[in-house]
Amino acid sequence: MDERGSSSSNERQEARRPYHCIIDGVVGLDDDIKNIVSLVVDETSFQGRVCGMGGLGKTTLAKKIYWHNRVIRHFDSLAWVYVSQQFQKRAVWEDILTSLTSINERGSKDSDEELARKLFSYLKNKKCLVFLDDIWVTEAWDLLKPGFPTARDSRSKFLLTSRNKQIVSHADRRGLLYELQCLNDEKNWELFREARGRHFGYTRNSVHEWEMVFENVKSYLHRGKGLHVEDVLALSYDDLPSYLRPCLLYLSIFPEDDEIEAERLIQLWVAEGFVSSEEIEGKMMEDVAEGWLVELVERCMVQVGERDPIGKIKTCRMHDLTRDLCLSWRGRIILPASLAIPPFLQLAELLHINPLPLGAFNKADSDCNSLLRVYLCHEDEGSWTSSLNNSKLLRVLEFQVSDSDRDPFKYDAIGWGADIYVPDVIWKLEQLRYLYLPDARQINKTKFRLDTLRNLQTLVSFMKWNCFARDISKLTTLRKLEKCGGFDIEDFEEYLDKNLPIITSKHLRFLSMTGxxxxxxxxxxxxxxxxxxxxxxxxGWMDKLPEYHHFPSNITVIRLDSSRLKEDPMPM
Incomplete structure (x- = not known):
């Protein structure tokens, strides 16, 4: 960010500073307030932590608790401190002591150690409630905690708010972690009914009036007095490390309200070159990118849709307001210099968001083909040989059904009824990491080589009529092999007779076979x-499963379909 960007961030930070006032007309927090107040008052030892995306209502929730009658009556004194990104530990300690003791400690001549001991002793012996609002980094809590006794050794209690789940977990893993959620449908309707009369001036339920609300709600959010919604979210964006910014911006190319497959998103991040060789430190690029997705979730910038059986993120989504912010920022952000080719911000509209027939690329500048990282092929495009020959940097190649209404980033293989010509040039694409072949038999009836694809991570539709069985042993970095089918025992007879491994990759985590x-x-x-x-x-049909000793120790999921097993493999 340049100096103007830094200045804008500071202005947003100052405008974000909350002031002590009672907020009325809040919708959707009643149950949360009731539950947390009961915990604050009734629990013997309590340290609460509230996290959620910017603008979701963390500070509002904390204020409602702060001014709650039960809370005020229960504690000897209360203190509220806004920490923020630019804070001084001494000033925070002085503000807390001043609020608790009604003695002005600001500008105290005590040393930092004496000031911390004074605050520590007061909190330990008195029954106080301290709110630390808007903590941004774990280092902030590490600097502040010398002034705070643990909840178990004190009569006082503490409540922290943050946009970053890592920070609230870092403060005390045993304390209450409350993750603020978006409103459900019932609460949304309640909010709209209130907004209709209060902010839009509508008092009746005509369809026309509700249509007007729908058309104007976003413009209302943007023209509100003081700090706008996008400014609140921009603070979270400003706090992102440089490696996460392009990853977040990339999410905005997906359709609004889209449930994004985490695996596909990670593949696209890697394909775009967001993960550089300097960042992997011996790890697989996909593992690094997966860690970045988890970090965006921990920072409440991305929401989890679904998790798999072992707890990993399966799908994710972006809040509409966050997506709007990313769309507005995409043309202004400066990406890391380590990206050697023009990234998606310059080429996305041409290469990714609306995948074009290959003929369009042939007519365009040939440099587009040479820079192409992601290519989604439709079955009606004809021959692609010339363009694929020139796509030396290609990392994602998919053959999809042609449907203008579907999401181009959700894989749907060309089915059995389609005829498709696949050029025998795939073996030249040595940078390819993700290959999604068609399920259909090719009309040219020839098999294509895969043995040169030493960087391949994902291979879908490895079929007998498409591929050579022997090539699978050459793919030493493979992590996912899906729809491996049509092969007979005879196709791998040499491997079986000599007891040689058919799959030589030590990284394979997912295998599906069909037939x-x-x-x-x-x-x-x-x-x-x-x-x-x-x-x-x-x-497919099989009489029984292999004996248990054949299964690797790491296996957690086995799924069967149309198996017709004669015996229950897991009898009670």
Whole structure:
């Protein structure tokens, strides 16, 4: 950010500073206030932590608790301190002591250690409630905590608010963590009914009036007095480290309210070059990118939609207001210099958001093809040989159904009824990391080589009629093999006879096999060498599962479909 950006951030920070006033007309927090007040008053030892995205109502919730009659009657004294990004520990301690003791401690001549001991002693012996609002970094709590006794060793209690879940967990993992959520449908209706009369001047329920509310609600949020909603969210954006900013902005290319598949998002981040070689430190790029997604969730910038059986993020989404902010910032942000090619901010509209027929690329400057990282192929595009020959940086290649209404970032393979010509040039794309082949048999009836794709991480639709069986052993970095099918025992006879591993990648975590009949011996041989396999999917007729000793110790999920097992593999 330049100096003007830094100045704007400071102005937003100052405007964000809350003042002691009772807030009326709050919708959707009644149950939260009641529950937390009961905990604050009734629990013997309590340290509460409230987290959520900017503008969701953390400070409002804390203020309602601060001014609650039960809270005021229960404690000897209360203190509220706004910490923020630019804070001084001494000033925070002085403000708390001044509020609790009614003696002006500001400008005290005590040393930092004496001031911390004074605050520590007062909180330990008195029954106080201290609110620390808007803590941004874990280092802030580390600097402040010498002045605070633990909740178990004190009559006082503490409540922290933050946009970053990591910070509130860092303060006290055993304390209450309350994650503020968006309003449900019932509360949203309540809010709109109130807003209709109070802010838009409507008193009746005509369809026309509700349509006017719908059309004007966003403009109302933007023209509000004082700090705008986007300014509140921009503070969270300003606090992001440089490596997370392009990742967050990238999310705005997905449709509004879209449930985004985490695996696909991670693949696209890696394909765009957001994860540089300097950042991986011996890790897989996908693992680094997954960690960044978790960090965005911890910072309440991205919301989790669904988790898989082992707790990993399966789908995620972006709040509409956060997405609007990202759309407005995409053209102004400066990305890290480590991105060697023009990133999505310059090429997204051409290459990603609205995938074009390849003919459009042929007519465009040839540099577009040479810079292409992600390419989604539709079955009606004809021959792609010339363009793919020039796409040396390509990392994602998908063959999809052609449907202008569907989300281009959700994989849907070309099905059995479609004819498709796939050029035999895929073996030249040595940077390819994610390959989604069509389910359909190719009209050119030739198989294509994959043995040169040493960087391949994900391979979908590895079918007998599309691929050479022997090539699978050359893919030493493979992490996901989906829809492996159509192969017979004879196709891998050499490996079985010599007891050689068919899959040589030690990184494989997901394997799915499909076919009219699943061969028990083949499955047992395949999974025996997959030491890090976590999930196994078998779709097809098979009499029984392999013996338990064939399964790797890391496996957590086994899914069966159309199996017709004769025995229950997990009898009671």
């Amino acid at each position: 009219e009949r699943i061969h028990l011996k083949l499955v047992a041989h395949l999974i025996s060498s997959c030491v890090n396999l976590c999930e196994l999917v078998l779709i």
